[in-house]
Amino acid sequence: MSCWPWTGPPVALDLPGHGRSSRRGRGDYRPRRLAAALEETVRSFAPGGVPVVGLGFGALAAIALKAKFPHSAGRLVLVDALPGTLSPGLRLWPAPSPEFPTRDEAVAWLEGRGATDAARTAELETEQAADGTWSWRHHLGSLPPDAPTALDDEALWEQLVAVPFPLLVRTENGPLDAASLDRFRARVPDGDIVTVHADPQDLADVLRPLTH
Template sequence: MSDDAFDEFSFLPLQSADLGLDGPVPRAERLSLELPDGRTLSALRFGDGPPTVTFLHGAGLNAHTWDSTILALGLPALAIDLPGHGDSSWRDDAAYVGPALAPDVAAGMDAWTDSPQLLVGQSLGGLTAAAVAAQRPDLVRELVVIDITPGIDPNGGASQIREFFAGPTDWASRDELVDRALSFGLGGTRAAAERGVFLNSRVRPDGRVEWKHHFARIANALAADPEAAAAASARQDAISSVLSAGGWSDLAAVTAPLTLIRGDHGYVTTDEADDFEKRLPEASVVRVPTGHNVQEEIPGELGRMLRQRAGKG
């Protein structure tokens, strides 16, 4: 079946059954917003009422990473494709950092929500959510950041993702992408990996398969050009120091209640979590038995936790 003929929400009934949920799945639709510079921001909206919870995914993922969590949540929700991911436009400047992405996310929330949100962001989405909450406090009722802090060690668990992206830019089939994901310990079961790959890739006119997100193209170009990689590494070191300070400044500026949820074998170490608590003593820290992609590994538990924070538990 071609991508054009496939319903991107066709996986929801099986995901709902896997969670042991009763009743019909919520109505879901794809949204699109033209940004002032002509780029497109895309999102998914679930449920019949105005969203009360908005979700931002991590680097290299897309809004569908939240599908099972939103099913378990059981509330109207919005999941945004960050720029450079999913069906949102790539950025020409490749500035995929929270403060640069926040204005686009805020534009989407202005267009698609009508009240302050429980804003939930994982990894890159967590840093972006912090920037949104700092820049536009009127949009955020409460902030939940998942398995990320501004001071996270880039040579720790996150290096696995960089290595994963640094493969070819196109593939003969989606099965090759599934095999690669599983070889890196990503994706969970093969069925889950197949679903994730389908929703995060596209077939080009020449029949080759490529990731939807921009990161694979960037990582591959750096891997193929040592001089460019060295220059990018130097730039990244400089950017990381600035972003670390900026990220902490964003979190310190958040006036809404703030919670860090981290996996006990995720990317945030115990020392990094302790640093978070020292810098932000009013925030809460919750440790859960999972890895970095909490929303994919324990979506039912996460959905129930977020429902309680939304005041519906």
């Protein structure tokens, strides 16, 4: 089994339009459109290929990166996400969202859209402006009207199938159901699945062999 070891420090990337990364004027955040930006960033930190770990929407972007630039990224590691499994969560975004007088109102807005952990999401994803209002750190809550909204791309399965030895890390009792895992086993026979507890240390223990 190939591992593509990496001995440098881990680097956490904010996807375009997320965190402190710059936003795209047209609001196009489809995973395939993010691959080139990710490749440029990965190459600048570690030319020659490093393991790429993607969580949630980042996992879809990582699939597109590995498929389009196979030599720039090392082993592909997906955490709790596969193509087609993020649609319920992504329905929270994109959606025109107001600014909120308080963070509690952001929590209520999320709950009204079916978020399962609205308080934590609001804590991580909102920031307070100088005037005291709260808004989203990412661009998905305020996209232009003509921005693409289909972000969970089932077609990425075809790209995932072509990736050698991908590793899927699933959290016990996490978001991936049995049908999703069976689909991965059937379509990606050279892939591996590792189950971890909902503990960051467990995930770190799985990733550590890839970095030494």
